[in-house]
Amino acid sequence: MDRPWWTRLFYQTLFVLTCMLEKSLGSGRPNSMTAAPQWKMREYPNPQDSTSICNRPHRESWICDPNGILSKQEVLELDDMVENLRQSTDCRCDRCVSGHGEKHGYIVSLALLNKMESESYNNPSSPQNAEILNEAQMWTKYLRMQSWKMGACGNDAVLLLSVKDKVIYLSTGEELCEILSDKRTKQLLSTSLDLLADQDFFLALSNILKNYEELLKLGPEKSFNVISFGITHDEALNAGLMLFGPLCILDIVVLAFCVMIFCNIYVRGFKSHDVCYKVDYKERRLYEGFKIFCFQPLGVLMLLFIVAAINFAAVIGTLWLFRTQKTVCGVDSGAGVTWT
Incomplete structure (x- = not known):
């Protein structure tokens, strides 16, 4: 149909x-x-x-x-x-x-x-x-x-x-x-x-x-600013080696010097000025430059204080660097903008 x-x-x-x-x-x-x-x-x-x-x-x-x-x-x-x-x-x-x-x-x-x-x-x-x-x-x-x-x-x-x-x-x-x-x-x-x-x-x-x-x-970019542009993992490692490597060497030398002073004065019983003469320097004028640290215990404390201050400043500077630059290349790197 x-x-x-x-x-x-x-x-x-x-x-x-x-x-x-x-x-x-x-x-x-x-x-x-x-x-x-x-x-x-x-x-x-x-x-x-x-x-x-x-x-x-x-x-x-x-x-x-x-x-x-x-x-x-x-x-x-x-x-x-x-x-x-x-x-x-x-x-x-x-x-x-x-x-x-x-x-x-x-x-x-x-x-x-x-x-x-x-x-x-x-x-x-x-x-x-x-x-x-x-x-x-x-x-x-x-x-x-x-x-x-x-x-x-x-x-x-x-x-x-x-x-x-x-x-x-x-x-x-x-x-x-x-x-x-x-x-x-x-x-x-x-x-x-x-x-x-x-x-x-x-x-x-x-x-x-x-x-x-x-x-x-x-x-x-030809000019690379660490604070503004961030740092890579390799650069952070290199910066750490360059900064803390010499500091570690300095710390070891100062510690060895202080241990020698302490042992000779308090263990072997030498007078402070005798300790200085026990140190065999190739040139006498080099010894004269360290005389204050040998003759006065306060000089040793001053040396320790200076080294501690350098270490403290290095640590604070590094923390400030990472706090100022919040991004690490490849992890948090990037940027954004908003509009109205």
Whole structure:
């Protein structure tokens, strides 16, 4: 039995509308309401594994955008830029090799989201900029070092953009932070603050990636300031050896001298001036310079006090150095900025 013409027309119209709706949802900017309005750090997906959640179905990516901050075409363009950066830069580490045995360069992966969920804010409804930056640092450090692990030897970085938190943060690995200091990273991000304030996130991220690639190709800065730019583990070790090595030698010499004085005066019963004459110096004038420390016990105490003061100043100076520079290259290295 044939259906009435109006019934056929109704179903045909419904079919056409369904196809149009499916096509519109399958292209352009994804529907952000399907994803979580805010994310917990340990639940944020990996673009190499959770491609569908990251709005990169059927394709491993360097970008995760579960809330649809960018359109699919914009994410595709940024993904190509990241891949080009990986292929065009030269990593200094021997382990910068892909699964096919091909040498590659530095890697930067992007984490885009509506808002970070945090329990560390004093006032969650209105957190301070410093709290937001600390949270972004924890996020990028966790993603780079524990969750994503894109790099083989610290040749990776994670760039986080949280729209409602109004923050962008870049965390750098050990290989990268030797080229891109924290100060340099902050300057790089600050160049796109106006675009971020205008919510032109695609252009802002594009500019950051382009400038980022140029900085990597330029190499490390010629002037390297320890206080401003952080220190590597090797530099910290070298500084410790240079500082405390001579101090240890000085301490041993002074201790041996004081033990000799003590033994001769209080154990063997010599007078203080006899002790000095027992010391066999090649040249007499060298002995004259130490006479005050031999003739007077107070001189020995003065020597001990001076050496103790030098050691104390060295320890305080080292603690101040690490307190002033809160980041260690490859561990907490990175920087971020907020906008209004």
